[in-house]
Amino acid sequence: MAINTDKNSYTILFAIGMVIIVGTLLAAIDSSLKEKIKTNKILEKQQNILYAIGINNNEGNSVSFVSTDQAPSLFEEYIVSQIYIQGDKIVEDDEAYLIEVKKEKALAKDPTYDRRLPLFIAQRDSVRYYVAPIRGKGLWDAIWAYIAMDENMMILGAYFDHKAETPGLGANINQRFFMDDFIGEKLLDQNENFKGIKVSKTNLDPRNEIKDDHEVDAIAGSTITGDGVSSMIKSDLRLYIPYFKKLKQN
């Protein structure tokens, strides 16, 4: 029996049927995998923070995190306290790493809202690391980073990542030849003023041996991603200055 597929009623029924089938299918798959995806994201956060303080399985030039089985216990071991800064308050919160920078940024658009700024304090050997999560915009979509600093806001480690930068170009901000350049760079100048770090195409220092120029070498062909990194560092890490000032006074 041939169906007359050109009838209006058939077209509408087909469309409705298809939407119901596809919608149910996707909703079922999504809700059955939701928990697993959430756990993966939390583990990834822990891996990223650990990476920034130098706990990783890097070999040669590759970027390699600690395994997902080890991440929670290592995270317990090295992160001595988690805090968030809200206005003048400093609140200790063992789940500060679950605060989503994206949501806080959106909420901060309301001028009456004091944004929560998470900060993770880690102790490794005799060094204290202060890890701040930051977030900004690249060329296509969001970029973010975990920056580990000492109490003078000198960078001790960094992990950058992105949602959808161009493969082979901007996407390389999560490669070691880019991230490692930040280590040793200072966010404050000699007079303790915030200068940030610029991703520069003109610093003529590809191996990044000069550490007090507030510049790192850019990736060829990814100007806008690089500018996004510069402005993300400038706008987000600046917010932590009052905390570090207070830290020094004590």
Add this chain to the structure above:
Amino acid sequence: MGLLSKRDSKLILDPLSDNNPITIQVLGICSALAITAELEASVVMSIAVLFVMGIGNVVISLIRNIVPSRIKIIVQLIVIATLVIIVDLVLKAYAYELSKTLSVFVGLIITNCIIMGRFEAFALANGLWRSFLDGIGNAFGYAVILVIVGFFRELLGAGTLWGYPVFGDAIDKTGLYAWGYENNGFMLLSPMALIVVGIIIWIQRSKSTHLIED
């Protein structure tokens, strides 16, 4: 006779040469320009497209007789989008690392005109098995061009292959660089991908002259 009849094996082999989706049908150029700066990205994209085209062609062929012709384009889009989202979700749950590498390609697969083109031109008029072969064949044809372009762009643009430095270290001036060789940064930008594709088309048409239109 082998596994495939002559007519069937033509479906697989034609897209690799005389009916290549990129150089002859001129479909899928957009993604071929966008993600071929590195060999690895080219291969990942090829595998993803292979998967979506194989299954997508089968699904479309399965429902070809009941799809109302007035909304067939929408139906095709929904089939592609559904498949891609399912793959993305499953990877996020069971192979998180891999899903992060793929995430950027998801949008590119959905908008890849090769997939729509083959649904429209082939799967809507042919049976399951032949549609499947056509999907696989065209995906391979696409992959071949992507890998060639990715190979030359990464080699000449960054001096590496699959991230491995083949020419020595550009900053320390070792290997070939000690002789004054420099990477051509222009190769990393999309316009050069178009030129590389152009050169491939040129070579192909000068070899098989029956492809040249008047």
